[in-house]
Amino acid sequence: MPPKAIFAAPGDHHTPPPPETRPLAAFRIEDTVSAPTASRNGVVSALRRHPPALIGVAILAGVTLLALLSPLLFPGDPLAITGEPFLWPFASLAHPLGTDSLGRDILAGVAHGARVSLRIGLSATALGLVLGVAAGALAGYKGGWTDAAISRLIEIFQTVPSFVLLVVLVAITQPSAGTLSAAIAIVTWPTVARLARAEFRSLREKDFVLAARSLGYSHTRIIIHEILPNALPPIVVTASVMVASAILMESALSFMGLGDPNVVSWGSMIGQGREYLRSAWYISALPGLAIMLTVLALNLIGDALNEALNPRKRGGRA
Amino acid sequence: MKRHLPRLARIAGHAGLRALPTAIGIVILGFFLLQQAPGDAVDVLSGESGGLSTEAAAALRHHAGLDQPVLSQLAAYLTGLAHGDLGWSARFNVPVTSLILQRLPGSLLLSGTALVVSVLAGAALGALMAAREGSWADRGLSVAALLFYSLPSFWISLMLIVVFSIHLGWLPSGGSQTIGGPEGGLAGLLDHARYMVLPVTSLSLFYIAIYARLVRVAMIEARAQDYVRTARAKGLSESRILIRHILRNALLPLTTVAGMHLGGMLGGGVVVETVYGWPGLGRLAYESVIGRDFRVLLGILLLSSLLVIVANALVDILQGLLDPRVGVSHAA
Numbered sequence: 001m002p003p004k005a006i007f008a009a010p011g012d013h014h015t016p017p018p019p020e021t022r023p024l025a026a027f028r029i030e031d032t033v034s035a036p037t038a039s040r041n042g043v044v045s046a047l048r049r050h051p052p053a054l055i056g057v058a059i060l061a062g063v064t065l066l067a068l069l070s071p072l073l074f075p076g077d078p079l080a081i082t083g084e085p086f087l088w089p090f091a092s093l094a095h096p097l098g099t100d101s102l103g104r105d106i107l108a109g110v111a112h113g114a115r116v117s118l119r120i121g122l123s124a125t126a127l128g129l130v131l132g133v134a135a136g137a138l139a140g141y142k143g144g145w146t147d148a149a150i151s152r153l154i155e156i157f158q159t160v161p162s163f164v165l166l167v168v169l170v171a172i173t174q175p176s177a178g179t180l181s182a183a184i185a186i187v188t189w190p191t192v193a194r195l196a197r198a199e200f201r202s203l204r205e206k207d208f209v210l211a212a213r214s215l216g217y218s219h220t221r222i223i224i225h226e227i228l229p230n231a232l233p234p235i236v237v238t239a240s241v242m243v244a245s246a247i248l249m250e251s252a253l254s255f256m257g258l259g260d261p262n263v264v265s266w267g268s269m270i271g272q273g274r275e276y277l278r279s280a281w282y283i284s285a286l287p288g289l290a291i292m293l294t295v296l297a298l299n300l301i302g303d304a305l306n307e308a309l310n311p312r313k314r315g316g317r318a
Numbered sequence: 319m320k321r322h323l324p325r326l327a328r329i330a331g332h333a334g335l336r337a338l339p340t341a342i343g344i345v346i347l348g349f350f351l352l353q354q355a356p357g358d359a360v361d362v363l364s365g366e367s368g369g370l371s372t373e374a375a376a377a378l379r380h381h382a383g384l385d386q387p388v389l390s391q392l393a394a395y396l397t398g399l400a401h402g403d404l405g406w407s408a409r410f411n412v413p414v415t416s417l418i419l420q421r422l423p424g425s426l427l428l429s430g431t432a433l434v435v436s437v438l439a440g441a442a443l444g445a446l447m448a449a450r451e452g453s454w455a456d457r458g459l460s461v462a463a464l465l466f467y468s469l470p471s472f473w474i475s476l477m478l479i480v481v482f483s484i485h486l487g488w489l490p491s492g493g494s495q496t497i498g499g500p501e502g503g504l505a506g507l508l509d510h511a512r513y514m515v516l517p518v519t520s521l522s523l524f525y526i527a528i529y530a531r532l533v534r535v536a537m538i539e540a541r542a543q544d545y546v547r548t549a550r551a552k553g554l555s556e557s558r559i560l561i562r563h564i565l566r567n568a569l570l571p572l573t574t575v576a577g578m579h580l581g582g583m584l585g586g587g588v589v590v591e592t593v594y595g596w597p598g599l600g601r602l603a604y605e606s607v608i609g610r611d612f613r614v615l616l617g618i619l620l621l622s623s624l625l626v627i628v629a630n631a632l633v634d635i636l637q638g639l640l641d642p643r644v645g646v647s648h649a650a
Contacts (some may be wrong), residue, residue: 170607281477292465
């Protein structure tokens, strides 16, 4: 790998990210140069100062509440037929958002779909973070052959169009919440790995790591207790965007009928409404609004976190 | 210009050298992934035709090479690949290569147009937002960008169909040309273009949102640089400063992400092409998943990865042209 020293100059703001480091969300996390960890208070107060982020937090809290309460609010199978078909929204008190082509309640579907979307979004992100941080930390800290091998693997996974790979992965497994999350994690880990690698590479040269090493700390301890907390800020920003894109991916898969057929999901509701666009477009429209609100909330939070944790924008970086 | 050439050649050579092991890795990864798939195309055919006799199924498997051990299947696959042969599609009963090449132009046309539209619209909107930073136009466009950034493309597709095809009746809701409509000539071209408007829009909106945000930030950042102050102090005109000094630097990050988004567009094409019934690789991928024809799926995976590799190499070269610093340190 050629040294790209020209890009590494700190404070050189107008240089583009080097071709080797092209995170998916490059437009948000341009600056991967690490900073001392922002304190938790700093994050909270930054979120408070940022009204759009508050809106995001409120929407996300609402969706989470709906997901958690859906078994209480809408007991029974959301796939069960509960009324006459093609009831428009607001036409009946029993079905505030109307019913679909089979007479299933749309509000109950949206509420139960929130559970599915959030669960897959969170578990896929958690899995992707663990995989990505582990690989990136190893590559960045060890360097040498380990780095070369892992970087090659990252490059392979980032070259393959991710949605095509996702479709292949889903095609070879039985779709369920577990396999969908795993497939999405396999598609998304390289972004995190690339980011973590860059962080670990620059942090391992810092004095505090040298100090830890001279104190005789083990590599594992240095990686987990010394470097990781300092590498977290950009990874946290990416995590919120990852949840959003995991939700989008899951919905696209279930829209095409490649998701878990046994649960109701926003994507599958949109897919089933597709046949009736001409006469009853609301069947597809409403679950889409749920996706939009949830993803929008996550993106708003991601933006605010980026502003709070991005050292360049805070201007207080040494 | 003379000194450009060896540098660009070096960048291109570098990109090629880097791409080769990646390409080989992708072939092997893809092949072993699809070996994990339960059932093969012959199973599906047998299910659909109401059951094949064991002998007929075995004959079909033998014909498609599905009865060989895994490693010899890989060896046969690699040998074939070296000759541009991706194997035989048991599902469509044609060579995979010709099946894919037949769909390739449709996909390239769709994602290429979407990429160009996204870059142009994104750069224009981003520049506008940066020029009016903090104004209502900037805020409104920022909110719109965030909204479109949060919408799934398949949902946008359906809603565009509801509005523009069903209610207004302006544009067709699917297909790629009017059946029995004008062939060739300007009329045929226009007819084709009408069918492209909605798919291209559905695919682009997400990327326009990304690029607008990106260019906005890059331009605001670039114009605060010292070299812009220097240029202004030299007495250069504002338009010259905007184009030569600010925009040129602000476009660098755009070329990086736009190149890597080709893969995203090809992937997004799976959904959008399926919705609009557009004859491209994406819809073929969907059809081959449903038909469990993994050879076709593998071929699509490889070809779309190859396109991404080519796009990345082109971006490296383009950046060499835009940024004289790129590639200078490679010689060291």
